Amino acid sequence: MTIIKTVSKSSALLGAVMLLSGFSWNFGGDPCKEAMELVEQLAVSADESKNRQTEAKVLSLCPDGAASHYVTALQLERVGNGTGAISEYRKALKQSTPFPQASGNLGLLLAQKGATDEAVVELSKGVASTTSNPQYHKALGRIMTDLKIYPLATYHLNEAARTLTNDAGIHTALADIHAASGQPDKAMESYQKALAAEPGNEKAHIGIAALHMKNNELDKALAELKKAEQTNPQNRASHLMMATIYEKKGDTKQAEYEYLLSGKGQTTAKPETKPAQPASTVPFSGNAEKAVQALKQSARISPDKSIESYEQMGNIYRSTGKDEEAIAAYKEATHRNTINSETYLNLGALYEKQGKPDEAVVVYRQAIKINPQNADARLRLADIYLVRGSHQQAVEQYGEFLKLKPDSPDIQIKLARILAKSKEYNLAIEAYNAVLRNYPDNIDANREIAPLYKAKGMNSKAVEHLKKALSQQKDDTETRASLVALYVKNKQYDEVTSLLKETAELYPEDPTNHYKLGLIYEFKKDYEGAIASYKKATELKSDHARSLNALGRLYMKTGRIAEAKDALEAAKKADPTLEETNVLLNNIRDEFNPEPRKINKKLKSSRNKGKKGKKAKKSSKSKRGKAAQKKRR
Numbered sequence: 001m002t003i004i005k006t007v008s009k010s011s012a013l014l015g016a017v018m019l020l021s022g023f024s025w026n027f028g029g030d031p032c033k034e035a036m037e038l039v040e041q042l043a044v045s046a047d048e049s050k051n052r053q054t055e056a057k058v059l060s061l062c063p064d065g066a067a068s069h070y071v072t073a074l075q076l077e078r079v080g081n082g083t084g085a086i087s088e089y090r091k092a093l094k095q096s097t098p099f100p101q102a103s104g105n106l107g108l109l110l111a112q113k114g115a116t117d118e119a120v121v122e123l124s125k126g127v128a129s130t131t132s133n134p135q136y137h138k139a140l141g142r143i144m145t146d147l148k149i150y151p152l153a154t155y156h157l158n159e160a161a162r163t164l165t166n167d168a169g170i171h172t173a174l175a176d177i178h179a180a181s182g183q184p185d186k187a188m189e190s191y192q193k194a195l196a197a198e199p200g201n202e203k204a205h206i207g208i209a210a211l212h213m214k215n216n217e218l219d220k221a222l223a224e225l226k227k228a229e230q231t232n233p234q235n236r237a238s239h240l241m242m243a244t245i246y247e248k249k250g251d252t253k254q255a256e257y258e259y260l261l262s263g264k265g266q267t268t269a270k271p272e273t274k275p276a277q278p279a280s281t282v283p284f285s286g287n288a289e290k291a292v293q294a295l296k297q298s299a300r301i302s303p304d305k306s307i308e309s310y311e312q313m314g315n316i317y318r319s320t321g322k323d324e325e326a327i328a329a330y331k332e333a334t335h336r337n338t339i340n341s342e343t344y345l346n347l348g349a350l351y352e353k354q355g356k357p358d359e360a361v362v363v364y365r366q367a368i369k370i371n372p373q374n375a376d377a378r379l380r381l382a383d384i385y386l387v388r389g390s391h392q393q394a395v396e397q398y399g400e401f402l403k404l405k406p407d408s409p410d411i412q413i414k415l416a417r418i419l420a421k422s423k424e425y426n427l428a429i430e431a432y433n434a435v436l437r438n439y440p441d442n443i444d445a446n447r448e449i450a451p452l453y454k455a456k457g458m459n460s461k462a463v464e465h466l467k468k469a470l471s472q473q474k475d476d477t478e479t480r481a482s483l484v485a486l487y488v489k490n491k492q493y494d495e496v497t498s499l500l501k502e503t504a505e506l507y508p509e510d511p512t513n514h515y516k517l518g519l520i521y522e523f524k525k526d527y528e529g530a531i532a533s534y535k536k537a538t539e540l541k542s543d544h545a546r547s548l549n550a551l552g553r554l555y556m557k558t559g560r561i562a563e564a565k566d567a568l569e570a571a572k573k574a575d576p577t578l579e580e581t582n583v584l585l586n587n588i589r590d591e592f593n594p595e596p597r598k599i600n601k602k603l604k605s606s607r608n609k610g611k612k613g614k615k616a617k618k619s620s621k622s623k624r625g626k627a628a629q630k631k632r633r
Helices: 002-020 031-044 048-061 066-078 082-095 100-112 116-126 134-146 150-163 168-180 184-197 202-214 218-231 236-249 252-262 288-301 303-319 323-335 341-353 357-370 375-388 391-404 409-421 425-438 443-455 459-472 477-489 493-506 511-523 527-540 545-557 561-574 579-592 595-632
Strands: none
Touching (some): 066 082, 066 100, 134 168, 150 168, 168 184, 236 252, 303 323, 357 375, 375 391, 391 409, 409 443, 477 493, 527 545
């Protein structure tokens, strides 16, 4: 009876712990191994706020491990330090191989630097992972296209397109391959997909124009080129193609003008008597140094056009990677009081790249002052404020950005996260609902709005959104845990059981899931179901200490003492630190070990002898007393 009472108390305690803890289990482990597991989460998560927290945890768990070098590389990339990132990725790979994420990211950076051969090796390692970044396939596709290995290029680009469905660049790259392979119909289809993903994509319009020109459909080609010109008036290729079309159509004057804009000026004027071109017509013809010299000359000849000249110089320097020269040119334009908001935007982007957020803030503000409709400047400014922790200013700029581009669910979610972090729960809920009105199946919005409703005591709404998120992503373990916690809090144990059964079916090889299911069965007093679940856990992992301990507890409760002892001994061997195991084993020994009874008998015998001795002494004293009394008489 003592054992049964002890186990009953233990079960009651189990129920209380489950309810008060929100039904959360954490069994610890190797910190460096845990850090690598967190890196896997970084690879698939789009939640920036959560990712920053995960990165911090990785750095604290295993500061000198491969995972920390990987996280450090990510952070260096974010501030534009590609060289430092490459070094950290190499350190990560030196400590842990294979490491697909580190290899893939290293490959992307190497490809940017033109180290094609090494990039292909690392990118190929990156795509070997089942959760690989589609950017790895995209980069491999572009490299293979440049090498004219079209079958491999097509494979990698199609793999990237499976995930990056709205990446116009992938579709234009596929279209270029189809066109080069003599498949104009497929090329046209891919260009149309690019335009569907990004209306106004100049490369798609130019590609379609080229296909029309091959079919001698000059008017159709011209119409496409004019659309490309609207997107980028400075595109030399489109002007050159238009010049060719006008020439074929007999419009010599218009053809000459387009040739001039393309940098292939075909005028009959002698070079020495040719008037200096305005800065707006001085094109970048591929030779950066020559183009810059022409712009400098134009600035000297036409001081009234010098601002535009310096802006174009900045654009050329920036496009060729000469950031310092680009900054100097843009600054010269700003000193001359340019009213071009884009110039300030470009200058701010370069300051950010150099890790100068203060300077970037100043020029972004100026860009917005000149043009309050500059959405990109507002977004970049908001991002800097967010990193600095200036949440109120970040909220203001994100809000202005959303007024300009309301169909931006990613920014709306970012705004909601800031509001939630600031405990502005009502505003955060409103922001998340703004996303859900247009995108009701958005996983992040459904998952993140739930705890806000929970904080307001609206558990039914929280459950509704968690279920919605889970229906979109069955393997979302975090959402499952949150939903289980809410069900437990609401005492909806049937729902908990159903959810944990589903989890065990999704991950049948994970013993922890069977253990959790056993706890619920035990709590509901379905002991046979609990025993079956605990046994399943121990079949998958013979030293699963908690399941062995739970089995011992249930065997004691059902009177199977020998089996209980075996299970508890195994649990103690697997994890000697489990307190309940030691308590239960001690109870078994106290109740059933015969040795204490022998000791009790000896003690009793000794006590009896002592009592007899006292009586004998007392009797002897009594007799001596009586004899003395007789003598006195």
